Amino acid sequence: MRIIRAEEYALQRDTQQSYEKEREIVQDILARVRQFGDQQLRSFTRRFDGVDLTDFRIPEEQYEQAYKQVSQEFLTALRKAMQNIRIFHEKQKRESWQYAQPDGTILGQVIRPLRRVGVYVPGGRAAYPSSVLMNVIPAQVAGVKEIVLISPPTSEGTLKDPGVLVAIRELGISEVYRIGGAQGIAALAYGTESIRPVDKIVGPGNLYVALAKQAVFGQVAIDMIAGPTEILVIADDSADPDYIAADLLSQAEHDPLAASILVTTSECLAKAVQASVEQQLADLPRKEIAAASIETYGAIVLVDSLDEAIAMSNRIAPEHLELQIEDAPSYVPLIENAGAIFVGPYSSEPVGDYFAGPNHVLPTNGTARFSSPLNVDDFMKKSSLIQYSKEALLRDGQYIVTLAEAEGLHGHARAVGIRMKKEGVEGKL
Amino acid sequence: MRIIRAEEYALQRDTQQSYEKEREIVQDILARVRQFGDQQLRSFTRRFDGVDLTDFRIPEEQYEQAYKQVSQEFLTALRKAMQNIRIFHEKQKRESWQYAQPDGTILGQVIRPLRRVGVYVPGGRAAYPSSVLMNVIPAQVAGVKEIVLISPPTSEGTLKDPGVLVAIRELGISEVYRIGGAQGIAALAYGTESIRPVDKIVGPGNLYVALAKQAVFGQVAIDMIAGPTEILVIADDSADPDYIAADLLSQAEHDPLAASILVTTSECLAKAVQASVEQQLADLPRKEIAAASIETYGAIVLVDSLDEAIAMSNRIAPEHLELQIEDAPSYVPLIENAGAIFVGPYSSEPVGDYFAGPNHVLPTNGTARFSSPLNVDDFMKKSSLIQYSKEALLRDGQYIVTLAEAEGLHGHARAVGIRMKKEGVEGKL
Numbered sequence: 001m002r003i004i005r006a007e008e009y010a011l012q013r014d015t016q017q018s019y020e021k022e023r024e025i026v027q028d029i030l031a032r033v034r035q036f037g038d039q040q041l042r043s044f045t046r047r048f049d050g051v052d053l054t055d056f057r058i059p060e061e062q063y064e065q066a067y068k069q070v071s072q073e074f075l076t077a078l079r080k081a082m083q084n085i086r087i088f089h090e091k092q093k094r095e096s097w098q099y100a101q102p103d104g105t106i107l108g109q110v111i112r113p114l115r116r117v118g119v120y121v122p123g124g125r126a127a128y129p130s131s132v133l134m135n136v137i138p139a140q141v142a143g144v145k146e147i148v149l150i151s152p153p154t155s156e157g158t159l160k161d162p163g164v165l166v167a168i169r170e171l172g173i174s175e176v177y178r179i180g181g182a183q184g185i186a187a188l189a190y191g192t193e194s195i196r197p198v199d200k201i202v203g204p205g206n207l208y209v210a211l212a213k214q215a216v217f218g219q220v221a222i223d224m225i226a227g228p229t230e231i232l233v234i235a236d237d238s239a240d241p242d243y244i245a246a247d248l249l250s251q252a253e254h255d256p257l258a259a260s261i262l263v264t265t266s267e268c269l270a271k272a273v274q275a276s277v278e279q280q281l282a283d284l285p286r287k288e289i290a291a292a293s294i295e296t297y298g299a300i301v302l303v304d305s306l307d308e309a310i311a312m313s314n315r316i317a318p319e320h321l322e323l324q325i326e327d328a329p330s331y332v333p334l335i336e337n338a339g340a341i342f343v344g345p346y347s348s349e350p351v352g353d354y355f356a357g358p359n360h361v362l363p364t365n366g367t368a369r370f371s372s373p374l375n376v377d378d379f380m381k382k383s384s385l386i387q388y389s390k391e392a393l394l395r396d397g398q399y400i401v402t403l404a405e406a407e408g409l410h411g412h413a414r415a416v417g418i419r420m421k422k423e424g425v426e427g428k429l
Numbered sequence: 430m431r432i433i434r435a436e437e438y439a440l441q442r443d444t445q446q447s448y449e450k451e452r453e454i455v456q457d458i459l460a461r462v463r464q465f466g467d468q469q470l471r472s473f474t475r476r477f478d479g480v481d482l483t484d485f486r487i488p489e490e491q492y493e494q495a496y497k498q499v500s501q502e503f504l505t506a507l508r509k510a511m512q513n514i515r516i517f518h519e520k521q522k523r524e525s526w527q528y529a530q531p532d533g534t535i536l537g538q539v540i541r542p543l544r545r546v547g548v549y550v551p552g553g554r555a556a557y558p559s560s561v562l563m564n565v566i567p568a569q570v571a572g573v574k575e576i577v578l579i580s581p582p583t584s585e586g587t588l589k590d591p592g593v594l595v596a597i598r599e600l601g602i603s604e605v606y607r608i609g610g611a612q613g614i615a616a617l618a619y620g621t622e623s624i625r626p627v628d629k630i631v632g633p634g635n636l637y638v639a640l641a642k643q644a645v646f647g648q649v650a651i652d653m654i655a656g657p658t659e660i661l662v663i664a665d666d667s668a669d670p671d672y673i674a675a676d677l678l679s680q681a682e683h684d685p686l687a688a689s690i691l692v693t694t695s696e697c698l699a700k701a702v703q704a705s706v707e708q709q710l711a712d713l714p715r716k717e718i719a720a721a722s723i724e725t726y727g728a729i730v731l732v733d734s735l736d737e738a739i740a741m742s743n744r745i746a747p748e749h750l751e752l753q754i755e756d757a758p759s760y761v762p763l764i765e766n767a768g769a770i771f772v773g774p775y776s777s778e779p780v781g782d783y784f785a786g787p788n789h790v791l792p793t794n795g796t797a798r799f800s801s802p803l804n805v806d807d808f809m810k811k812s813s814l815i816q817y818s819k820e821a822l823l824r825d826g827q828y829i830v831t832l833a834e835a836e837g838l839h840g841h842a843r844a845v846g847i848r849m850k851k852e853g854v855e856g857k858l
């Protein structure tokens with residue numbers, strides 16, 4: 001892992017490929033499912049997943065089977081994680097509000113859950129029970145009545161990971177379909193004979209799923225399209241190099257495009273982390289992925305001061321930020337842009353991935369400048385409430401007429417003026 | 430205006446044109462401004478706006494001139510509207526929060542304003558002072574430090590509408606540039622020598638502006654792309670047909686694509702509204718636009734019950750919904766999807782457009798199913814805060830290790846296990 005000076009470092013990952021060909025394939029899949037419904041969905045599932053399904057629903061016995069395949073420790077850990085995640089998200093929930101003015105006018109915001117939400121759960125190696133919890137629980141806390149989950153089947157017609165099936169059942173989700181890919185996104189967006197369309201689609205997926213989500217955006221809402229993951233650790237002399245090395249590798253093992261960056265004021269720590277990364281890499285099961293990530297996008301960056309470190313972090317806007325420095329909490333107010341801030345030596349990044357409660361779906365690739373972790377607000381919508389009193393309209397009508405006329409919108413002015421006139425107030429008509 | 434039965438009515442507006450050619454033009458403009466900066470911006474402004482600017486900033490004397498051009502009534506009305514909008518949006522603002530657990534762990538959400546936001550203000554006929562207020566005030570209330578505003582210049586190098594200049598000055602916005610179109614969006618997204626890039630771009634614009642915003646999305650955040658406007662009025666026998674006709678026309682005058690719909694249980698009211706629309710159209714200055722809209726997308730829909738009316742409204746998810754029925758407030762809880770709900774006879778839609786306080790930037794074209802009026806949250810972002818205590822990590826570490834191993838992410842498991850081991854707790858490594 002290279003050690004460099006701040007001025008030599010720039011995080012550049014070209015994630016702006018255009019994917020022309022893949023987009024065309026996705027457009028074709030979407031159009032066909034939209035037109036031919038279930039029949040087409042069955043045909044794509046035969047072609048892409050190698051299984052012929054007469055019913056997309058997951059049969060009950062597959063859940064029973066899954067419970068036999070997971071350990072008691074797993075089930076206990078999953079239930080504790082669920083509880084923590086639920087508690088944290090409950091604190092985010094907002095209620096409708098309104099206020100009355102002395103003249104009787106009432107103004108407010110009606111805040112309601114979305115009605116129907118689709119959650120995509122990837123198949124294959126990226127099928128993570130933790131992702132099921134992180135995408136479903138905020139929707140449940142928001143009060144979404146209908147949560148429908150889809151995931152690509154194996155050639156045996158089940159979901160590959162029993163942990164995912166157990167997580168689904170523990171969450172009480174009953175509407176679950178064995179469909180994946182762009183065809184699954186099409187079914188959620190447009191509906192078919194057996195699947196009703198949703199209002200929003202969330203959850204990670206492969207390139208085709210991401211392109212399909214982009215393509216149906218507008219028809220339905222979608223969550224953000226996640227890029228490769230990042231971790232940035234700010235550390236000083238007080239930090240433990242083995243902890244930092246382990247945390248850097250925990251992100252590096254996700255993806256060769258992942259970026260693991262240490263920014264430190266201590267040359268001594270820099271060298272120790274470098275050595276520890278080397279050593280820990282040796283016996284990491286996913287060492288090829290992690291080594292590629294560390295080699296290409298990893299860096300240990302030397303800076304002169306913590307202020308410089310923080311300024312650099314604010315520019316990068318990392319998905320995960322760890323503060324492994326003395327008196328770490330006092331630096332939190334200086335952090336402008338980060339998906340999640342992990343404070344102090346025991347706040348290892350995986351604590352947030354799995355267990356503490358906050359969501360692990362975080363803004364990547366610098367978008368923490370303007371985006372937030374997945375949260376309860378993402379599953380709610382607001383309507384403005386305007387109940388104007390007669391007294392208020394007769395008093396304020398003149399101002400509204402003036403503004404509307406200044407904009408040349410005389411129909412707007414008249415809608416107010418006609419009421420004033422009928423009530424005997426001289427409105428400008 | 431046609432009177433039809435519910436089963437005959439469907440709101441269908443094809444807003445899904447692909448605009449291939451316009452997209453190419455926009456891509457070219459964006460690429461050139463990104464590469465050549467101010468020089469290219471000047472060249473496009475010469476070509477599209479017909480003015481050669483050496484400095485994009487608006488000169489001080491143009492504001493002074495604008496104040497001389499607007500009436501005292503306008504200024505008074507604008508100031509009162511500003512105050513109402515500010516009060517309503519202040520109530521939306523949220524603060525960061527955190528909570529401590531008995532073991533010393535602290536969890537929370539850090540909620541911060543975006544740093545720098547760009548507001549686009551259209552030129553020409555759609556230059557509305559009210560839009561300036563509605564887009565800027567939520568950002569100010571959120572606490573955005575840098576608000577930069579751009580608007581296309583006339584061939585004299587000023588903004589066309591003095592009301593817009595006065596609104597800008599009243600709001601205290603000082604960073605204002607005379608640039609428009611896709612080139613203006615490029616400057617905001619990528620920055621030039623004289624204009625620093627922003628984190629988010631909001632505000633309405635023509636087709637080229639909308640396509641440019643879509644194209645830079647990801648580089649920066651954007652607000653929603655607005656479609657044509659809608660109003661849906663639910664009314665019974667108690668409603669005044671002249672009020673309803675005026676309100677329907679106030680939306681129809683915006684755009685031939687606007688949809689004005691009355692849904693009523695009363696055949697008598699239906700006929701009276703039909704007659705009043707005809708009559709009011711006669712002397713409406715924008716009657717050609719309004720008549721085209723009413724003809725194509727307008728409808729008076731007869732239903733058997735208010736329940737049926739509300740179900741229909743929830744399916745359409747209108748931008749503006751008026752409840753002109755007896756005991757209107759008691760129906761608000763039944764409204765699932767609407768941008769803004771106007772309750773009772775004095776809550777004419779223009780009251781919300783200009784004055785009451787809630788935002789007039791609302792979800793159109795059915796997107797109220799999942800989108801909200803522009804609000805203070807749109808100018809803030811959240812970061813999760815995780816400060817795990819040593820006690821908590823040593824207690825919970827086993828669960829995190831179990832979950833990470835179940836997902837095959839051993840680097841994640843080790844990041845936690847290595848801490849447990851150093852502290853003498855048997856972590857599974």
